[in-house]
Structure formats: C-alpha cells, structure tokens
Amino acid sequence: MAESPIIEVQNITKRFKGLTAVKDVSFSIREGGITGMIGPNGAGKSTTFNMICGYYPPTEGRIFYKGEDITDKKAFEYTNMKIARTFQIMKPLKNLSVLDNVVASSYFGHAGAKSVREARERAMEVLQFTGLFEKRHVLSKDMGTPDQKRLEMARALATKPEMLFLDENMAGLNPAETEEAIRLIRKINESGVTIFLIEHIMQAVVSLCEEVIVLHHGEKIVEGTPEQVMNDPYVMEVYLGMKKEDAHA
C-alpha cells in the first residue's frame, strides 16, 4: 500500500448559523486503503463527508486531493477528478432497469463513455463485478435494500473512480447481507480504489478499515487502527455508552 495521502483535510470547520457542526477537524486518507469514520448521531460525520465531497464548502480550513487544493470545487466536478460517492438515502433512477441505471452513470466522469455501445459494455462489466448481472432487467424501484445499495456502488463504479466515498452503505442490512457488502467493498478496494466510508455497523468498520476516525460533538476525538479505537476508553464512553470496566464485565 502506498504511503502518500490521497486526501488531506486540514482544520475544517462548518458552522450552520449558530451551530458548529464540525470543529477544526484534520485527517488524511491513505491512497490505496480503506479509512472509516464513526461517531454517534449528530457527531458531524455527514457534514464532514459532504464538505470533502464538494456538497458545501467548509467555513474554515482546506481540503486537498493528490496535493491539489479542492476546497472550492463543486460536487459535479468530482467525477472528472476520479472521485465518486454513494448516498445514505439512495438515489437510483427508479423507473429504469438496473442496467440502464448503470449505463446512465457510464457517460459521466473523466472516462465518460463516448458511445451507447461503450456505455453498455462498461455497465455489463460493472454488473458482473458487483453481482447484479442476473438482475440487470429488474426495475431499480422493485429491488430490495441490499440490491439497491449494491446498485449505488455499481453506479459509482461506472464512472471509473480512483476514490470512492461510501455513506452508510450497510444501514438496514442483516448480518448475512452485511457480510456480502463487506466482501464487495473489499473487492472494490483490491481493484485499486481508495475507500472512505461512514458506517454505524462496527463489524464492518473493524473488518474493513485500517484507519478509523472518531467524531464526537463535531470534533475528532480519536484516530487509529480499529483495535486502538475500540479499546480507547473515551470512545467506549462517548460512542458505545459504556465505561471500560463495564466492557470487561
């Protein structure tokens, strides 16, 4: 794994009128790795995610991608920078088939398909890769949550990203479905895509991430390997709601 950061976040703060949602947060995302962000509800995870993905700019601080300052870039410019994201509330084109959803995404980004044929070929490849090939003719609105989440990833992959942001991709999945999602995320990473994810499901964070950032009340409280983070007394208290001695009871 390369050591250089693909994303560097420097002292970002976001204020919404009177409320400071994120306060002076800094971290980096290592190229080639899987980095996770956790924290209780309202900790500032989505706000941080949205700033890094260009949905709104930080009130203060800077964000760098491969050394370039992208703080003022807009979300629509990201696919051209080989960055893609999924949404917590999924946004498929509901009345289109799974295949057409992925075909539509194939036209976007730095490697946007130049013809219908190229877009279809790309989509077929992505559907094979994500395990959705057999369901390619199903309307996306007729699929269950696990397949819709998979489709979100397929649509993102169709833009050929080098960096993928996953926003609570496992919410609403049962343990077996979670395991499948973990396998797919690992496979995407092994294909060379750097991943940054927000996730409430600890099993997924521990199994996938080599680096975890913990937010609480808008501030970064801990950063480290899953093991370091899960054994941190402050994390146990504020995030898991128990004292260290309780955890060993």
Ligand SMILES: Nc1ncnc2c1ncn2[C@@H]1O[C@H](COP(=O)(O)OP(=O)(O)OP(=O)(O)O)[C@@H](O)[C@H]1O
């Ligand atoms: N657009 C906004 N305008 C005003 N306040 C906001 C806005 N977005 C988020 N907030 C507030 O900022 C704080 C952090 O919210 P955020 O959604 O980033 O937390 P989170 O860690 O993602 O929570 P969850 O796990 O519930 O999604 C919350 O108090 C929230 O109400």
